[in-house]
Amino acid sequence: GAVVSQHPSRVICKSGTSVKIECRSLDFQATTMFWYRQFPKKSLMLMATSNEGSKATYEQGVEKDKFLINHASLTLSTLTVTSAHPEDSSFYICSARDVQGMATGELFFGEGSRLTVL
Amino acid sequence: LAKTTQPISMDSYEGQEVNITCSHNNIATNDYITWYQQFPSQGPRFIIQGYKTKVTNEVASLFIPADRKSSTLSLPRVSLSDTAVYYCLVGDHVWTGRRALTFGSGTRLQVQP
Numbered sequence: 001g002a003v004v005s006q007h008p009s010r011v012i013c014k015s016g017t018s019v020k021i022e023c024r025s026l027d028f029q030a031t032t033m034f035w036y037r038q039f040p041k042k043s044l045m046l047m048a049t050s051n052e053g054s055k056a057t058y059e060q061g062v063e064k065d066k067f068l069i070n071h072a073s074l075t076l077s078t079l080t081v082t083s084a085h086p087e088d089s090s091f092y093i094c095s096a097r098d099v100q101g102m103a104t105g106e107l108f109f110g111e112g113s114r115l116t117v118l
Numbered sequence: 119l120a121k122t123t124q125p126i127s128m129d130s131y132e133g134q135e136v137n138i139t140c141s142h143n144n145i146a147t148n149d150y151i152t153w154y155q156q157f158p159s160q161g162p163r164f165i166i167q168g169y170k171t172k173v174t175n176e177v178a179s180l181f182i183p184a185d186r187k188s189s190t191l192s193l194p195r196v197s198l199s200d201t202a203v204y205y206c207l208v209g210d211h212v213w214t215g216r217r218a219l220t221f222g223s224g225t226r227l228q229v230q231p
Binding site: 004006034036043044045046049091093095107108109110111112114 | 222
């Protein structure tokens with residue numbers, strides 16, 4: 001089945017630095033990808049919708065200048081956490097739907113990226 | 119988007135059948151019901167999806183009554199490896215794929231030996 005891959009799976013950085021997380025659809029094209037954030041023992045919270053070739057749509061309360069999203073190709077979306085601070089530490093998960101396989105409408109998720117800001 | 123309500127947690131023993139019910143009273147006509155499984159520090163994994171009546175695959179069954187205001191995920195003969203969080207999601211899936219899914223609180227299933 002379709003696979004969504006995230007990289008890196010874990011990253012530790014110093015406060016004030018920027019971190020980029022990549023999300024790739026490995027065997028299908030995804031015009032739309034979604035970025036979620038998850039705190040320990042909490043549910044996934046949608047951060048933004050990434051649209052190929054256009055600006056991302058952010059959910060209310062999510063700072064677009066803090067969480068930069070770029071969807072430059074049909075198989076790659078990136079999330080950059082700029083000037084990271086300890087409160088940005090979280091588990092970030094991307095997802096994408098294989099538009100060609102709309103019969104099931106299955107949404108595929110990446111493995112997640114755990115960010116720790118010191 | 120339809121809101122979902124699930125039990126926060128459930129406990130079971132190996133070999134038992136587990137049924138997790140999800141309420142979605144304001145489900146729309148075009149909405150499908152999808153269940154995902156999530157292990158710690160991993161992304162959610164698709165389990166099953168349905169629109170009405172019953173759907174069965176190799177890992178689970180999904181029961182949806184005629185009014186579609188609830189659904190029940192049935193896991194036959196659970197094992198320790200089924201310990202995870204299970205999410206019920208409702209949304210218009212059979213579309214362009216541009217709409218995200220909203221996650222509820224999920225049900226934390228603990229399977230004991």
